[in-house]
Amino acid sequence: MPVKPVKKIWMNGKLVDWKDANIHILSHVVHYGSSWFEGIRCYDTKKGSAIFRLDKHLERLYDSTKIYRADIPYSVAELKKAIVETIRANAMKACYIRPLVYRGYGDVGVNPLNNPVDVAIAVWEWGTYLGAEAINDGIDVCVSTWTRPAPNTLPTLAKSGGNYLNSQLIKMEALKGGFTEGIALDVFGYVSEGSGENIFIVKNGECFTPPVTSSLLAGVTRASAITLLRDAGIPVAEVPVAREQLIIADELFFSGTAAEVTPIRSIDRMPVGGGKPGPVTKKLQRMFFDIVRNGRNKHDWLSFLPGK
Numbered sequence: 269m270p271v272k273p274v275k276k277i278w279m280n281g282k283l284v285d286w287k288d289a290n291i292h293i294l295s296h297v298v299h300y301g302s303s304w305f306e307g308i309r310c311y312d313t314k315k316g317s318a319i320f321r322l323d324k325h326l327e328r329l330y331d332s333t334k335i336y337r338a339d340i341p342y343s344v345a346e347l348k349k350a351i352v353e354t355i356r357a358n359a360m361k362a363c364y365i366r367p368l369v370y371r372g373y374g375d376v377g378v379n380p381l382n383n384p385v386d387v388a389i390a391v392w393e394w395g396t397y398l399g400a401e402a403i404n405d406g407i408d409v410c411v412s413t414w415t416r417p418a419p420n421t422l423p424t425l426a427k428s429g430g431n432y433l434n435s436q437l438i439k440m441e442a443l444k445g446g447f448t449e450g451i452a453l454d455v456f457g458y459v460s461e462g463s464g465e466n467i468f469i470v471k472n473g474e475c476f477t478p479p480v481t482s483s484l485l486a487g488v489t490r491a492s493a494i495t496l497l498r499d500a501g502i503p504v505a506e507v508p509v510a511r512e513q514l515i516i517a518d519e520l521f522f523s524g525t526a527a528e529v530t531p532i533r534s535i536d537r538m539p540v541g542g543g544k545p546g547p548v549t550k551k552l553q554r555m556f557f558d559i560v561r562n563g564r565n566k567h568d569w570l571s572f573l574p575g576k
């Protein structure tokens with residue numbers, strides 16, 4: 269989806285014009301995939317603009333960079349301030365927020381340790397990620413022939429740029445095959461996740477989602493969905509999921525910042541449950557949207573922008 273330029277992007281402490289937010293072609297990140305980022309949403313709730321789970325996203329950003337020995341040269345408080353400043357500078361009420369940490373210009377070899385750790389924050393408008401009808405009707409997905417990275421290869425708990433080469437393979441294969449999204453298995457054959465979403469299975473009133481050791485990104489929406497489902501009295505287990513559990517599920521849905529809570533209506537052309545979003549998925553959607561649309565600050569997950 270083409271991005272609509274906004275006015276300013278924050279780069280290493282300064283707000284620069286959109287068109288000037290550039291880096292040198294020999295920056296380490298361009299060659300070796302050395303970046304770590306977040307995708308966060310700011311919602312225009314009925315009670316004012318609010319960022320969803322900002323602390324949790326920033327915690328994951330610092331965790332991602334720790335794994336790769338890349339020290340972010342700003343404190344959490346400084347990055348929070350910079351995010352609010354960037355939203356304000358672009359007069360956005362609702363937006364997608366992309367904090368990006370990357371190894372910049374310096375040495376040109378694989379060793380990243382002498383390259384600077386640069387930081388940028390961009391915001392832009394982003395609607396429904398998987399298509400306008402996705403949230404209401406559900407989407408058609410396939411099981412990918414691509415596997416998620418094996419443990420101890422590319423750490424999937426780091427949200428790193430390089431990991432998205434794997435996601436791109438999954439996504440392209442799905443799209444070229446006429447599906448909206450693909451679900452990848454881990455190297456042991458257990459279900460892992462979508463190219464940019466976590467997966468949940470509902471069977472006989474219980475919910476399952478693969479554990480973080482199944483080569484997946486520990487999604488902030490995944491954690492939120494687990495909490496909300498348990499709030500609703502629906503049991504949720506983080507357990508290895510067999511491929512065939514997708515086929516015989518009553519309901520399947522994706523969770524993610526971009527995807528929010530998106531029902532899956534078919535898997536490899538087989539209808540899931542009744543081929544329509546089921547009651548557990550719809551209940552979770554209602555609970556999630558009550559927070560982000562109505563501004564109900566359940567669990568203190570919303571950071572309202574100051575001055576509202």
Ligand code: PMP
Nearest residue numbers: 464465466485487488489524525
């Ligand atoms: N898995 C992958 C590979 C992702 O890119 C994302 C999106 N960040 C997710 C899961 C969902 O994570 P979150 O709920 O934090 O957006």
